Amino acid sequence: MKKSLDELIQKRLLSIDDLRNVLPSLRSDDFTNLIYATFLHQKQHWGMFNEGWNGFLSSEYKKFRFNWFEIKTQFNPTRFVSSSAKVDDETIKKRKCFLCLENLPSEQKGILFESKKNSNERLIFLCNPAPIFNEHFTVSNVHHTPQEIYSRIEAMLELAEICNNEYTIFYNGPKCGASAPDHFHFQACPSNELLTEKDFLNHPEKFHHLLDFENLTIKYITQEEYLRNVLIISSTDANKVGKVFRDIYQLLQKINSTDVEPLMNIFALQRNNDYHLVIFPREKHRPDCYFAEGEERMLISPGLVDMCGMLVTPLQKDFERVDEKIIRQVYSEVTLSDKKFSQLIDEITKL
Ligand SMILES: [Zn+2]
Numbered sequence: 001m002k003k004s005l006d007e008l009i010q011k012r013l014l015s016i017d018d019l020r021n022v023l024p025s026l027r028s029d030d031f032t033n034l035i036y037a038t039f040l041h042q043k044q045h046w047g048m049f050n051e052g053w054n055g056f057l058s059s060e061y062k063k064f065r066f067n068w069f070e071i072k073t074q075f076n077p078t079r080f081v082s083s084s085a086k087v088d089d090e091t092i093k094k095r096k097c098f099l100c101l102e103n104l105p106s107e108q109k110g111i112l113f114e115s116k117k118n119s120n121e122r123l124i125f126l127c128n129p130a131p132i133f134n135e136h137f138t139v140s141n142v143h144h145t146p147q148e149i150y151s152r153i154e155a156m157l158e159l160a161e162i163c164n165n166e167y168t169i170f171y172n173g174p175k176c177g178a179s180a181p182d183h184f185h186f187q188a189c190p191s192n193e194l195l196t197e198k199d200f201l202n203h204p205e206k207f208h209h210l211l212d213f214e215n216l217t218i219k220y221i222t223q224e225e226y227l228r229n230v231l232i233i234s235s236t237d238a239n240k241v242g243k244v245f246r247d248i249y250q251l252l253q254k255i256n257s258t259d260v261e262p263l264m265n266i267f268a269l270q271r272n273n274d275y276h277l278v279i280f281p282r283e284k285h286r287p288d289c290y291f292a293e294g295e296e297r298m299l300i301s302p303g304l305v306d307m308c309g310m311l312v313t314p315l316q317k318d319f320e321r322v323d324e325k326i327i328r329q330v331y332s333e334v335t336l337s338d339k340k341f342s343q344l345i346d347e348i349t350k351l
Helices: 007-014 014-020 031-045 045-058 077-083 089-094 150-162 194-201 238-255 316-321 324-332 338-348
Strands: 060-066 068-077 112-115 122-127 138-139 167-172 186-192 208-213 214-221 229-233 266-270 276-280 310-313
Touching: 007 122, 014 031, 031 045, 031 112, 031 122, 031 138, 045 316, 060 324, 068 194, 068 316, 077 186, 122 186, 150 167, 150 186, 150 238, 150 266, 150 276, 194 276, 208 338, 214 238, 229 238, 238 276, 238 338, 276 338
Parallel strands: 068 310
Antiparallel strands: 060 068, 112 122, 122 138, 138 186, 167 186, 167 266, 208 214, 214 229, 229 276, 266 276
């Protein structure tokens, strides 16, 4: 007999007692500590996650200095499945969805976030079994519903708010990094882990003011200056950020001559009452080296984390081969072209 959705959700949720077993001082209204306790709980009680987490711990890193900012590479073999995932419609239709509640491993459990603004937005924080960060969560909808951001930007900002300086929320578009394009999910990682987050907060002077009006600022930085074309919307008013995001989304559709979601990766955070939405518009998902034959082939499949400056390489040979030239080449192929980006900048000034 098919179980009702509410039953499936209840079965997946950790109780406050489960969480207090790993974090005794936990208060039920302290959302960021509920997230942290979920991580602690799953490390103890879900073997597959513990294995993946240990895999993450033995990751190796290289750093590349580009003037005032840094790019890192992470050699993390546990990411092989995700980086090499086939995300075409046919493959997706045939496989069992790994984010649907009924398909999760029995030990995988989490906590619920219910949007105050949209009662359809019920999302569950689950530990990612192949983490890129010490704490790395998939925040997935309880329904099997496609990855799309246009109607969910408010929920994203709401999440950024309750994460209260402790976690950052990010999103990969269905055709540029999401390995489950058919099942809606955000992701979350601890604050100050994403390199662009640090670059933006520590070097505000490097980002150009594009527009300032009524408590809203739009800034940008170009590929020439930063290897990637990036746009940032900031305001103390989440509704304004959401509205301007939708305007920019439509401009990107126009510039890309498409009526589906323009390729993009996004992260959202709140600091000192300001909401910041950082957008990486994209030209394509995977660089040419991903499809090359033989020696030239490299398993580099950029999502938000990579766009922020940490390129994840699941294969050792790629990790050893990546150099400054390859980094420049990869970013120049996957970031929105300079021509389209300057068109976008131009159109935004007319908003
Ligand atoms: Zn699903």
